[in-house]
Amino acid sequence: MAEESTTSAPVLTVDVPALTELLDGRYADVRRTVRELLPTYASVLEDAETMPRDEFRERVKEVVVEIASTGAVGMGFPEEYGGGGDIGASIAAFGTLAYGDLSVLVKVGVQFGLFGGAILQLGTKRHHDAYLADLIAGRLLGCFAMTETGHGSNVQALGTVASYDPEAGEFVITTTTPEAGKDYIGNAAKHARVAVVFAQLEVAGEEHGVHALVVPLRDEAGATLPGIRIEDDGHKMGLNGVDNGRIWFDGVRVPREALLNRFADVTEDGTYVSEIESAGRRFFTMLGTLVQGRVSVGAAGVSAAKVALTIAVRYALQRRQFETGAGEGADGEKEQLLLDYGLHQRRLLPRLARTYALHFAQEVLAARLHDVFSGITTDEESRRLLESRAAGTKALSTWLATDVIQECREACGGAGYLSVNRFAALKADTDVFTTFEGDNHVLLQLVGKGLLTDFASDFSDLDQLGMVRFVAGLAVDTVLEKTRAHRLLQSIRDALPSGGNDSWSTDAGLRDPEYHLAMYRFREEHRIGGVARRLKRGVDSGMNPGEVFSRVQDHVIAAARAHVERIVLEAFVEQVAAMEDGDLKLALNALCDLHALSGIEADAAWFIEHDRLSTQRSKAITREVGDLCRRLRPVARELVDAFAVPEPLLRAPALVEEGA
């Protein structure tokens, strides 16, 4: 009720093809090609429910190999090996592929992203020549054996050892403890013939940290090679078309050339050589190859959210419940559409807005990835910012998927629970997105560490305790001044209204993107400063760094999240600002406002506590979110149709009778 701040705003209209074109961006052709390819494999969605696990795994493998033959998934590899030579295109293709069955997607990710990516990024010409053409064509399936039962996020602590035997010119690979068995490795249980194995490199009794080697696992007939033991990880919550497994190595020998030696090598006589002097930086450089995987998973998360929203919005525009008030509840009258209920709008539309925000944020990220990995941008700083942005965006995009899919399922009631309406698989398959390719909390910790040290040159060497000591050793002002946020935002405090209940109590400026950005930036800067102060205070009080970190950890995460939220909002605001005036811009503007304001609303207590929001203004924001929902309601269908999820992939028989 209350103030009708948007009643005077123009009615929104959306041209669906134009919006799809905008969303498709630079790689519209690639996305269209994949969207046209996907209906061919729509039956895989049903196979996932009906086929026994072994059969479904074979089916998914066949589909992956077939898709490989179309060239749709090898776009990121050099053309000389049969790839497309365009990393940005490969991200666009992968993200679009996520409209379909997600076992297929993840198997593609394992084969081309992780396994293929490691060979490409960590290997040199000898490895490229030996493997790339075959793996791109799907003739050689491989796996990426990094995670161990006891070590997921803490890769530096891996227990697998690769020890160099100079007599034989070979590495000897051994699983040293039960905790050091490789685990959750996709493609390992059945299909991989080779693995890229991450192990502690030992040369002449000296430890050089984690390195990657190519290790054959199975012969041509599929039999496991001597010294290798493989166990099936068994049934999983989802993604049962991917054969995850455990691998143990018992003195397995591989030639010296098996070491992926782009960043470090061992000479024949057993000398360790590397152009990167710092062991820590070397480690993080190798891990940097994970960045493409994180960008890809984030894109997949956003796509999964789009599918869920498409189904839930269409369902809400078709399903009626209880009488509408129009005819005062006369008998036999049509009940009200779900999406005409204020609560239903509140449940779906801010999530739709956020999905758009993360779409645009992923687009910016993919462009940066393309520039860095294609050598268009070559400075070290850009690479570090990319890694941080990829880690943070991955966390937000995958949590978005979990949250949106859940809400959409509930918003479809019992129909949402039937597998045929897709939510079952969407939920189960995407659930692990928040964990794999880096646990979201750990990724945000990495982002936080980077912010606090401003990606200092020795950043890579710092574990969490090193970070505590580093920050505690600086004056708080120094930490703050060193942060990028601070430098960019010196004038924010003055530009922002204070929280005093007298000022800014009107709605003026509530829909001003500069106001939104100032709020997000203020939060980021203040959060970072708060962490720095807490770290210093903890260390100064004599607490040990581990205890200090444990107590400040949630503030580190909150600071990182504030940082990524700011980046995401900027991407959306900049996208809208760059558009030509017109209906589409008006609609996206409203969507961007809804995203920004519902973000502030969700964190209102913090803004009030930090004197950047008056209680009146906070209430005004809540009203404005409701108003924006009502304003966007008439174009909700167009906003999901623009995602262009191919109709056969929606399944959802309830939607077939549309208009009934």
Place this chain on the structure above:
Amino acid sequence: MAEESTTSAPVLTVDVPALTELLDGRYADVRRTVRELLPTYASVLEDAETMPRDEFRERVKEVVVEIASTGAVGMGFPEEYGGGGDIGASIAAFGTLAYGDLSVLVKVGVQFGLFGGAILQLGTKRHHDAYLADLIAGRLLGCFAMTETGHGSNVQALGTVASYDPEAGEFVITTTTPEAGKDYIGNAAKHARVAVVFAQLEVAGEEHGVHALVVPLRDEAGATLPGIRIEDDGHKMGLNGVDNGRIWFDGVRVPREALLNRFADVTEDGTYVSEIESAGRRFFTMLGTLVQGRVSVGAAGVSAAKVALTIAVRYALQRRQFETGAGEGADGEKEQLLLDYGLHQRRLLPRLARTYALHFAQEVLAARLHDVFSGITTDEESRRLLESRAAGTKALSTWLATDVIQECREACGGAGYLSVNRFAALKADTDVFTTFEGDNHVLLQLVGKGLLTDFASDFSDLDQLGMVRFVAGLAVDTVLEKTRAHRLLQSIRDALPSGGNDSWSTDAGLRDPEYHLAMYRFREEHRIGGVARRLKRGVDSGMNPGEVFSRVQDHVIAAARAHVERIVLEAFVEQVAAMEDGDLKLALNALCDLHALSGIEADAAWFIEHDRLSTQRSKAITREVGDLCRRLRPVARELVDAFAVPEPLLRAPALVEEGA
């Protein structure tokens, strides 16, 4: 860091058997019996993953029939038919059964709660004699055919018609439109021989609203009877051991005696008779039999959360990650336990506290249910309060399950994704709890309606628009004065600190349960008043009631939620207050404080906006939540062990190596 408000607090210790006894309460024997029974069926958890759907359905059916033979699930039926004659005991048994496979649980719920409950509560002696003994023993399986494809929550709008034919002395049952097909009906696809069918009763051309009739579906051999068409709902997100289906009726004839005639009957000559004059109240009286199902599902949700927390807490006390600070990161040193990280405590311990809160709230609710349904309490008001409390608690308990299971899964990382660690089934099976036995949002709307009308005698007649008009017709003060909350809480405003930043800026009273209760009560009262004001303002401004309701809907839900949160907190506080002084009381006190304060923290913006929380005090609450987590950390294991989830049901092989 900051103020160490709890450093002076005594160290907590917990006697696990004593706490289990407390949790078990009045029905300790029943719960123990079911806990001892469950390991026999632990293999069903694995069967759910490995068996094809048809085979698993048969397996679950066998288990249900076997369990029925032990008497563990018929406790709520009269002893003369082989039941246990104790409704409270049946709720306790059902809640405990939820530690095991949930297809078994839900099939038990369908057979004994819904089908059996309808026969018992809506039928009379002729129906009891005909069906109860057989259904209690599992010899006659049935289903509860209420929901239709087009009508879930709006039961009053069902499209199935039962028309009385006085010539034949029979009812003719017909599915009138495609939307009126019965849908999602458990036991329908395979096993039910009879159904309790809800249909619009037509007698001599007059409509009398929704009534229930017993309709045979299949013959002894399992063949579908003439006029009946049944279709399988197919694969679902979870609960695939339950055979949900759709049913259509084409002029199916049943004798006049098939009408479950406790509240209304049709005489042989075709006269409709009922002791309840109001059609609306008659309808809600019949629906009142659903209350037991809601109490049961809520109890099951809490049990599922307990299983998830048991696994996640034990995992967090075993899995190590990154170096501890104790030895300043020396090589080879043990990494830090997950639960020693502040963030991990923050993720698990407030959820553990809330699970305890809802456990105690469910206990109070079950006791009320027992008293009302056993005839110990007979007044109409108690029944209405019970219905409201059951609806609200069901919503909070099932959302708790969804939230807790998700967070616990993520907190176990990749291990949590493997089916063997139980989260896969826990998540998939419980997901529909928020939808079935009443959609949570719709249930909260019912609660809100009751609050606004103070369960007025004509409450049952009011649909949402009637409610809008009813409330709008009163002065806001009248609405408020009529509310129970208001009468109870006249002195709250004075007792509570205001939000002015000068007052109450210390931590004084932060752990005072009277303070917590006053905050929760203030929120409830203020929320209800706010809705009343908005409804009046909307109608006064000339908006139609449907539009008014749509716009105020989220406030109605928020008011209802505030009401249920207050009830839940009271249950916990009263439980703790009733305990003898000692270690156990100290521990539960801390847990209750954590629950209360994290609830306030989650809604801090609202409290600040409404001048009941200063920003300093809000920050102090956040610190206190962190302190309480640290204080409870050493007894976390004991707090989950007290749930007494039988070890074989945990599966989770990762937990076997405990202490390693």
